[in-house]
Amino acid sequence: MSGPSEDAVFIDRVESFHVENCRRIGDSVSKGSGHDDPDGLTAARAYQGALADAGLAGITIPFEYGGAGLTAHHQELFTQTAAAWYRPDSALSISHGMCLPMLNQYGTHEQKAAYIADLVRGATIWCQMFSEPGAGSDVAGLETRAVLDGDEWTLDGQKVWTSGAHYCDFGLVVARTDPSLPKHQGLSMFIVDLHSPGVDVRPLVQMSGARGFNEVFFNDVRFPQTNLLGEVNQGWSxxxxxxxxxxxxxxxxxxxxxxxxxxxxxxxxxxxxxxxxxxxxxxxxxxxxxxxxxxxxxxxxxxxxxxxxxxxxxxxxxxxxxxxxxxxxxxxxxxxxxxxxxxxxxxxxxxxxxxxxxxxxxxxxxxxxxxxxxxxxxxxxxxxxxxxxxLGLPKEPDAFKGAAWQDVPRN
Ligand SMILES: Cc1cc2nc3c(=O)[nH]c(=O)nc-3n(C[C@H](O)[C@H](O)[C@H](O)COP(=O)(O)OP(=O)(O)OC[C@H]3O[C@@H](n4cnc5c(N)ncnc54)[C@H](O)[C@@H]3O)c2cc1C
Structure with missing residues (x-):
């Protein structure tokens, strides 16, 4: 952990960056990124790119993968200091808050080398693809299927409520790889290029007129075996x-x-x-x-x-x-x-x-x-x-505990 004067220098760097690039919270109201950029993408990319140029993006991500190579303590200093500013990065919140730590924690060296640097600077944006029409709270019951065909996986099924998929480049998709196992045991996680043939992203319009979510259809989408994140059938963990x-x-x-x-x-x-x-x-x-x-x-x-x-x-x-x-x-x-x-x-x-x-x-x-x-x-x-x-209260009853997913009745 760094000493106090080093901390002060780092805080000063973060503060100066935000003075240059952002408005302080409490400044008078403005409309944000504007109607011509409803997703706030332009502002998010500009902010993230500037952060990367300043050596402040992907703070705990190793330098060799395009991060700042600093410590969790620096991340905490950044979070506390930057909290005083409006940061126009909400379009990147899933990409950086969830997909980046997953790739960093579970990716192979090749996966990290291929994807992380672009993700860190906002050049590619990632989304999270769990929920399906029949699997929200009970997401482990999901139906999207991935089948290994030679050295390629094929993906078929549908996701829904996928935030930001209409502007994302990649998704982390959870799919069923073995229906004969109980529902939590037959799942795997994949890196899927959303520009691949067979991916159909359809925005869902909200009551405000915004288009934050999507339904995403996979129809015989193919990708290499190496796009598996973690191990086969370990997707639930x-x-x-x-x-x-x-x-x-x-x-x-x-x-x-x-x-x-x-x-x-x-x-x-x-x-x-x-x-x-x-x-x-x-x-x-x-x-x-x-x-x-x-x-x-x-x-x-x-x-x-x-x-x-x-x-x-x-x-x-x-x-x-x-x-x-x-x-x-x-x-x-x-x-x-x-x-x-x-x-x-x-x-x-x-x-x-x-x-x-x-x-x-x-x-x-x-x-x-x-x-x-x-x-x-x-x-x-x-x-x-x-x-x-x-609190240690009893678990919810589950009449099908331990049963093969394919034997559990579904709507
Ligand atoms: C803003 C937003 C962003 C989202 N982004 C994404 C995304 O990027 N990727 C993605 O995969 N999904 C996303 N989702 C989907 C989200 O994960 C699901 O909406 C959520 O898990 C609930 O699932 P459901 O909508 O199918 O509701 P259901 O599971 O059908 O639940 C309906 C109601 O029943 C209650 N309920 C269900 N089971 C139980 C239980 N066991 N005990 C008590 N109550 C229960 C629920 O609390 C709820 O009130 C997003 C949703 C929102 C609102």
């Missing part, structure tokens, strides 16, 4: 690791929907003349308390990661805390902006009307806040995990 990376990223990462919003909302309440309202003041105080609590939970989880351990059920605690906090943030924002959360005007925004700009921005947050309770496993699923693995 990789999937669990990846879900824990996701839960840590959602619950204990520093940016995006997970950032501390209290300073910004206090500023907004002042700007809109709402800071004398008793209920607004109470909501802001309550939010402050819960953000601080979540910060301590997050620090504990990040310490687990920094110690080189794959996080266990504490990832579920972080994720549940983050999901509940997002809803609390949403309610506080709505109490401040009142009816502007339901209607705002583009014309007023052109006239720099703060209430209208805040209306659009926070109603977008409002739509997205509920989804955090579903993504990466629902709140109920996290409570089940915490109940079983932290």
């Amino acid at each position: 990789l999937a669990v690791s990846m879900l824990m990376f996701e839960r840590v990223s959602i619950g204990a990462g520093g940016g995006g929907l997970n950032a501390k919003r209290n300073p910004e909302l206090i500023q907004l309440a002042q700007d809109l003349g709402r800071s004398d309202d008793r209920l607004v003041r109470q909501a802001l105080a309550d939010l402050y308390i819960h953000e601080e609590i979540k910060d301590y939970v997050a620090q504990r989880i990040r310490a687990t990661v920094a110690a080189g351990r794959v996080p266990g059920p504490e990832g579920s605690i972080a994720k549940l805390t983050g999901a509940l906090l997002a809803r609390r943030t949403r309610d506080t924002a709505m109490a401040i902006i009142e009816t502007s959360g339901q209607a705002w005007s583009q014309l007023d925004q052109q006239r720099q009307n703060l209430r209208s700009a805040a209306g659009e921005k926070w109603s977008n947050f409002c739509y997205n806040a509920a989804g955090i309770s579903l993504a990466g496993g629902t709140d109920e699923v996290q409570r089940n995990i915490i109940g079983e693995r932290v």
Whole structure:
């Protein structure tokens, strides 16, 4: 671990980078990356490329694979320092929060050498492909099939709710490789090039008009044997690791929907003349308390990661805390902006009307806040995990425990 003066130098590097490239949280409202770039891709790529040029991307990834080759302690310093800034990198959150640590942890040398450097600098973007129409909470029951044919795998099936697949280059796909085994035992994880023949990505349009998710169809998609990540039929343990990376990223990462919003909302309440309202003041105080609590939970989880351990059920605690906090943030924002959360005007925004700009921005947050309770496993699923693995409560009954997947009835 580096000494205090070395820490100060590193913090200063991170701070200077963000002064150059980002806006500080609490600065007045702006619309973000704009309607011509609904996914925020241009801004995300520019930010990530600049980070890589500054030697601050992929902090704990070895230098030989295109990372910064620094320590988990540096990662923690980065996360804490960068949390004060709006970082336009949400389009990369799955790529960097989940796919990168998976490749780094389970990839062969050849896989790391082939993929990681581009991923680190945002030149390629990756997504996570677990959920299917018949397998969400019970993801181990999934049906997408991968079959070894000579020295190639063939992939057939369908994924759904795949965040960002419409702009991604690669997916980490969990597929069934042996239906004669019980459901958790016959799965494997693959690296799939989404530009391959037979991959059909269809965006799903949300009520806000945004296109964050996709359904993705695989029809006789072929890729080399070497695209297997980990071992054949060991995919469930990789999937669990990846879900824990996701839960840590959602619950204990520093940016995006997970950032501390209290300073910004206090500023907004002042700007809109709402800071004398008793209920607004109470909501802001309550939010402050819960953000601080979540910060301590997050620090504990990040310490687990920094110690080189794959996080266990504490990832579920972080994720549940983050999901509940997002809803609390949403309610506080709505109490401040009142009816502007339901209607705002583009014309007023052109006239720099703060209430209208805040209306659009926070109603977008409002739509997205509920989804955090579903993504990466629902709140109920996290409570089940915490109940079983932290509190030692009895497991959920499973009438088909140990049965071959192919013998279990499905819809
Ligand atoms: C914002 C967002 C992003 C996402 N991104 C991705 C992605 O990139 N890749 C991907 O693969 N998937 C993604 N998903 C899908 C997500 O993982 C699933 O929506 C989630 O696992 C729930 O599955 P489901 O929607 O099929 O609901 P279901 O599993 O059908 O659940 C329906 C309801 O039943 C409850 N329930 C189910 N089982 C139990 C149980 N055993 N005990 C108690 N309650 C239970 C659930 O809590 C829920 O309320 C995303 C979802 C969202 C909202």
